[in-house]
Amino acid sequence: MTTNEYPVVLNKAAFEAGNGDVVDSNVNVVNEMYAELLNSDEIAPAALNSYFVDFYLTQALAGGFAQYVFTVPEREDVDAFVRAGLEGMGAARHLELFNRTAAAFDALSEDEAEAYLDGELDESEPASASVALLDELDGEFEALLEEEDIVDLNAAYLRSQPELLVLNDEDLEAHIAERVALIPDLDERQAEAKEEALANAPEFEVIIRELCDVAGYTLEKITMGDPNYQHDGETILAWHFSTDHGDFIMIEDEDEAFMIHPETKEIIAAVEFEESDEFVEA
Numbered sequence: 001m002t003t004n005e006y007p008v009v010l011n012k013a014a015f016e017a018g019n020g021d022v023v024d025s026n027v028n029v030v031n032e033m034y035a036e037l038l039n040s041d042e043i044a045p046a047a048l049n050s051y052f053v054d055f056y057l058t059q060a061l062a063g064g065f066a067q068y069v070f071t072v073p074e075r076e077d078v079d080a081f082v083r084a085g086l087e088g089m090g091a092a093r094h095l096e097l098f099n100r101t102a103a104a105f106d107a108l109s110e111d112e113a114e115a116y117l118d119g120e121l122d123e124s125e126p127a128s129a130s131v132a133l134l135d136e137l138d139g140e141f142e143a144l145l146e147e148e149d150i151v152d153l154n155a156a157y158l159r160s161q162p163e164l165l166v167l168n169d170e171d172l173e174a175h176i177a178e179r180v181a182l183i184p185d186l187d188e189r190q191a192e193a194k195e196e197a198l199a200n201a202p203e204f205e206v207i208i209r210e211l212c213d214v215a216g217y218t219l220e221k222i223t224m225g226d227p228n229y230q231h232d233g234e235t236i237l238a239w240h241f242s243t244d245h246g247d248f249i250m251i252e253d254e255d256e257a258f259m260i261h262p263e264t265k266e267i268i269a270a271v272e273f274e275e276s277d278e279f280v281e282a
Contacts, residue, residue, distance in 0.1 A: 007163040019155035049085030064138035089157035211259040214269040217243040
């Protein structure tokens with residue numbers, strides 16, 4: 001299946017609602033596809049164009065072009081989707097303004113860019129002409145929305161796609177699952193995603209996952225931290241979590257962490273801490 005053959009997929013209830021619901025539905029579907037490890041070249045280009053145009057709109061309304069740039073420091077790919085989306089949905093004036101604003105930002109010096117992004121201009125000195133221009137363009141963007149509504153144009157763009165699937169919740173979930181099943185290197189992607197998630201996870205989550213691995217259980221959800229848990233006559237911090245074998249608690253001391261059954265207090269698994277912050281099975 002080539003890139004152009006992937007359909008735009010929308011939720012049926014949202015499709016039959018307002019324009020904002022249609023755009024939000026596409027955002028939700030694309031987010032779900034990304035979460036299920038589909039890559040950009042495995043998602044309909046029109047869906048991505050719409051997705052990133054909405055992202056640009058959201059950021060610009062929250063804090064001008066500076067907010068957009070701050071959120072997407074590596075802009076080349078995202079800029080391309082925004083441009084393609086604005087052009088495809090007929091937002092010609094917004095496309096022209098986006099190009100002018102992007103060019104104006106890219107022409108800033110390093111100090112000017114920092115001042116613009118921080119929004120902390122020295123009040124004792126007037127803003128440079130380049131930074132002042134960007135502030136003016138931000139104002140122009142908000143005024144243009146009154147005349148060229150991006151949400152309405154975006155929704156019409158999605159509705160007009162020749163390759164379009166409008167599905168109920170159950171069928172939409174099944175469709176994404178079918179697409180995921182076709183990923184040739186799914187195991188590799190899942191392993192990379194897991195490694196990345198662990199690298200960014202808080203320490204308590206890493207410990208809980210290690211304990212679950214030792215026990216041979218699958219972690220389902222970390223439900224809460226309890227700073228008043230009573231253990232051996234002491235008040236300590238405990239983390240409650242659920243697995244495919246039921247609910248458990250994680251507590252730790254200086255040297256070890258323990259996975260405990262909340263009712264029987266049986267130790268299900270334990271790991272020792274090493275100086276390198278890695279864990280070893282106790």
